[in-house]
Amino acid sequence: VKISEKVAENWDSLSDEELESRRQLARDQWAGMSEEEKIRLRESAIPGIQRAAQEGSKLEKYIRNRLTKAQYIVEYHRKNLIPNANLEIDIYIPELATAIEIDGPSHFLPIYGEEALNKTIQSDNEKNGLLRYNGIMVLRVMQRRKTLSQKAMRDTWQSIHLELQSITKKMPDKENRFKEIEV
Numbered sequence: 740v741k742i743s744e745k746v747a748e749n750w751d752s753l754s755d756e757e758l759e760s761r762r763q764l765a766r767d768q769w770a771g772m773s774e775e776e777k778i779r780l781r782e783s784a785i786p787g788i789q790r791a792a793q794e795g796s797k798l799e800k801y802i803r804n805r806l807t808k809a810q811y812i813v814e815y816h817r818k819n820l821i822p823n824a825n826l827e828i829d830i831y832i833p834e835l836a837t838a839i840e841i842d843g844p845s846h847f848l849p850i851y852g853e854e855a856l857n858k859t860i861q862s863d864n865e866k867n868g869l870l871r872y873n874g875i876m877v878l879r880v881m882q883r884r885k886t887l888s889q890k891a892m893r894d895t896w897q898s899i900h901l902e903l904q905s906i907t908k909k910m911p912d913k914e915n916r917f918k919e920i921e922v
Contacts, residue, residue, distance in 0.1 A: 740889070740893075743888055743889035743890045743893075744890055746888060746890070747888050747890035747891070750888075795815065795816065795829065795841075796841060796843060796882075797887065797892075798841050798843075798880070798882055798887055798892060798895065798922070799815075799829055799830065799841045801892045801896070802830060802839065802841065802880075802892075802895070802896060802899060803815055803830055805896045805899075805900070806830065806832070806899075809900065811832050811834070811835075811903070812832065812833060812834060813830055813831070813832060814828075814830070814831040814832075814833060815829075815830060815831075816828070816829065817830075817831040817838075820838075820870075820875075821869055821870070821873050824869050826866055826869065826870075828840070828870075829841050832903070835876065835903060835906050835907065835910075836874060836875050836876060836910070837875065837876040837877075837878060837903065837906055838870050838875050838876070838877050838878070839878045839880065839899065840863070840866070840877065840878070840879045840880065841880045841882065842863065842879060842880065842881050842882060843882050844882065844883060844884070845859065846859050846860070846863060846881070847881065847883055863879070867879070867917055870916075871913065871916050871917055874913065874916070875916065876906055876910065876911065876916040876917075876918075877916060877917045877918070878899060878902055878918050878920060879917070879918070879919050879920070880895060880899070880919075880920045880922060881919055881920065881921045881922060882895075882922045883921065883922065884922060887922065891922055894922075895920065895922050898920045899920060902918055902920070
């Protein structure tokens with residue numbers, strides 16, 4: 740924990756110029772690779788991407804684990820929560836009627852193109868509306884960073900945990916059953 744706190748502190752203290760310098764170094768390394776190296780690197784990432792799609796992201800698994808340790812009953816990748824709606828909820832806590840959606844960068848950036856991003860945004864908005872209409876609290880975790888540190892995951896858990904404690908005390912009115920948590 741201390742190591743990850745210190746690493747996060749060091750990254751946070753970098754100047755904009757140093758961050759850009761490091762980004763440029765990474766771009767230069769990529770540009771210096773042969774096409775075969777780039778293809779090999781992309782292909783080696785495919786199994787991990789496919790596994791994350793089935794098992795959930797690193798952050799999803801971390802949050803699920805923390806929720807379980809905190810004695811919440813968790814339904815992971817819950818389907819058919821709302822009849823006649825083809826939805827899959829990342830994490831659902833039945834006792835609190837709360838859905839937790841973990842949105843990675845592809846929900847905000849055109850990683851797979853503008854058209855795919857627009858469809859994702861529309862789908863997320865429809866899901867939010869359906870859940871809220873059916874009385875379910877929605878916590879949408881927006882993971883804007885491409886990679887997450889251990890500290891960022893702990894901070895995310897703390898934010899979620901505080902929201903769940905508040906919901907436990909009093910469920911918000913129907914029009915206030917949506918909260919975004921930015922990572």
